[in-house]
Amino acid sequence: MTSHTEPALSARPGLTGLSFSKGHGTGNDFILVADPNGSVDVTAADVAAACDRHRGIGADGLIRAVPSSFLPEGRALLEDTPEAQWFMDYRNSDGSVSEMCGNGVRVFVHFLLESGLVELADGASMAIGTRGGVKVVKRSVDGYSVDMGPWEFIYPEAAAARATDSLVEADGLQVARPGLSISMGNPHTVVALAEIAELRATRLFDAPSVDPAPPHGTNVEFVVPHDPLMHDGVGQLSMRVHERGVGETLSCGTGACAAAIATRYWAGADAPDVWSVTVPGGIVGVRFTVSAQGGEHVHLSGPAVLVARGTFS
Numbered sequence: 639m640t641s642h643t644e645p646a647l648s649a650r651p652g653l654t655g656l657s658f659s660k661g662h663g664t665g666n667d668f669i670l671v672a673d674p675n676g677s678v679d680v681t682a683a684d685v686a687a688a689c690d691r692h693r694g695i696g697a698d699g700l701i702r703a704v705p706s707s708f709l710p711e712g713r714a715l716l717e718d719t720p721e722a723q724w725f726m727d728y729r730n731s732d733g734s735v736s737e738m739c740g741n742g743v744r745v746f747v748h749f750l751l752e753s754g755l756v757e758l759a760d761g762a763s764m765a766i767g768t769r770g771g772v773k774v775v776k777r778s779v780d781g782y783s784v785d786m787g788p789w790e791f792i793y794p795e796a797a798a799a800r801a802t803d804s805l806v807e808a809d810g811l812q813v814a815r816p817g818l819s820i821s822m823g824n825p826h827t828v829v830a831l832a833e834i835a836e837l838r839a840t841r842l843f844d845a846p847s848v849d850p851a852p853p854h855g856t857n858v859e860f861v862v863p864h865d866p867l868m869h870d871g872v873g874q875l876s877m878r879v880h881e882r883g884v885g886e887t888l889s890c891g892t893g894a895c896a897a898a899i900a901t902r903y904w905a906g907a908d909a910p911d912v913w914s915v916t917v918p919g920g921i922v923g924v925r926f927t928v929s930a931q932g933g934e935h936v937h938l939s940g941p942a943v944l945v946a947r948g949t950f951s
């Protein structure tokens with residue numbers, strides 16, 4: 639922790655009296671609450687009020703740390719993965735539920751450790767339940783590294799036939815651009831731009847339009863592969879993101895994974911398996927491995943920081 643505050647913040651009844659921490663991963667910021675007894679009923683309106691940057695604490699999302707056994711989704715995961723004792727109940731700043739958050743799960747584990755709710759021996763890893771499946775987190779040189787599991791194309795036939803599946807329009811872009819939709823547990827549509835000037839000129843205040851949009855909406859990543867693409871064998875790209883349920887954020891971990899997957903796919907057979915993704919809030923790492931069962935897994939690494947804690951008044 640770098641600082642402590644005990645602010646008197648007005649909140650809706652569901653959060654009153656609850657302790658919270660505030661943290662971020664490369665500027666993607668979260669309010670975290672511990673609910674070890676599964677007794678906190680957080681409504682969409684509670685989340686939106688807490689995440690409001692003017693009238694609340696302000697954050698891109700709210701994360702409830704709850705034992706998996708208290709949620710039906712968590713109990714289903716425990717059948718195959720009994721070690722996934724803690725569940726990341728993730729809400730976007732508008733109150734909507736998301737399946738997964740890559741930056742959030744690193745900050746979540748840091749929060750569990752700092753709160754004394756769990757311990758993690760050197761070199762050990764921890765399984766975390768999410769609505770996007772179990773994610774395995776361990777410490778890494780840049781903070782925490784997450785085995786995000788497998789990925790998939792949302793429209794596999796279109797991806798195989800033409801490497802794109804949709805048209806994306808955004809303010810500041812002269813023409814609609816092709817997008818490629820990828821699931822990291824949550825949905826993403828990745829759009830390649832030619833140069834950094836174009837990335838900067840894209841305005842992401844309003845949600846880009848994606849046609850066809852994935853059935854449950856999508857997070858949209860605009861990426862610029864660097865030239866040259868590789869530095870010391872590591873693929874390089876820059877990215878900005880408009881998140882479903884939030885707006886533009888400084889970073890998105892699942893989005894960085896989707897961006898690396900799409901760029902690697904477009905680059906062809908010689909593309910690297912290790913990527914450095916520069917986002918407005920910093921840099922995250924993405925790596926691909928083949929699992930013991932033969933499928934490909936994506937790994938995300940990056941920092942996790944807690945900056946304050948307080949109590950909802």
Ligand SMILES: N[C@@H](CCC[C@H](N)C(=O)O)C(=O)O
Nearest residue numbers: 736739740741824890891892
């Ligand atoms: N910022 C997150 C993703 C959060 C959820 C997303 N907005 C959605 O609705 O899917 C990340 O780091 O992955």
